[in-house]
Amino acid sequence: MTSMAPTRTEPDLSYLLDHTSHVLRTRMAAELGAIGLTARMHCVLVHALEEERTQAQLAELGDMDKTTMVVTVDALEKAGLAERRPSSTDRRARIIAVTEEGAKVARKSRRIVDGVHEAALGSLPEDERTALVRALNRLATGHLETPVEGPRPARRARQRG
Numbered sequence: 522m523t524s525m526a527p528t529r530t531e532p533d534l535s536y537l538l539d540h541t542s543h544v545l546r547t548r549m550a551a552e553l554g555a556i557g558l559t560a561r562m563h564c565v566l567v568h569a570l571e572e573e574r575t576q577a578q579l580a581e582l583g584d585m586d587k588t589t590m591v592v593t594v595d596a597l598e599k600a601g602l603a604e605r606r607p608s609s610t611d612r613r614a615r616i617i618a619v620t621e622e623g624a625k626v627a628r629k630s631r632r633i634v635d636g637v638h639e640a641a642l643g644s645l646p647e648d649e650r651t652a653l654v655r656a657l658n659r660l661a662t663g664h665l666e667t668p669v670e671g672p673r674p675a676r677r678a679r680q681r682g
Contacts, residue, residue: 545641552633556626557600561585561593563634566627569603569617573610576617602626 549560558566564583568574574582580590594617597603602623608614619627642650 541641545637548641549634549637552637553630556629556633558626558630559593559596561589562597562602563627563630565590565593565597565617566602566619566623567631569619570624570627573608573616573618575608575614576605579617597623 546560553560553563561583565579568579568582576590576594577587579585580587583590585593594603594605597617598605601620603617603619605615606618608616642654645653
């Protein structure tokens with residue numbers, strides 16, 4: 522019996538990017554978890570240290586919705602790593618300020634994140650590493666820069682019972 526499946530004409534780029542991204546995220550989560558952080562907490566700390574930013578600005582940078590951002594900042598505050606403060610430039614706005622302890626943890630988490638990335642890229646020969654990073658940057662700033670806004674996948678209604 523012959524297969525009726527269509528013949529693949531291109532590599533499954535979606536699978537390759539999704540799988541490697543998933544594995545990278547799980548490794549990152551394990552490494553950051555060892556110091557009590559999530560990737561989102563790391564993202565907020567690092568970006569809040571760069572310059573004065575509001576919760577909304579940090580949420581946009583970290584691609585987080587409002588609820589996730591609030592939960593993340595609440596966890597950072599509870600851990601004593603960040604706090605909400607009035608903005609120095611807009612008295613109506615509140616910014617996320619990193620505490621001294623938060624800055625120490627951010628330096629540690631930056632080394633962890635860089636190490637995970639270095640290990641992944643280091644598993645490739647130098648020429649492939651350079652080509653991969655160049656190609657991904659070109660896709661991220663070119664053809665795949667902007668997501669297509671369209672219908673979201675249908676979700677099955679929750680079963681009661």
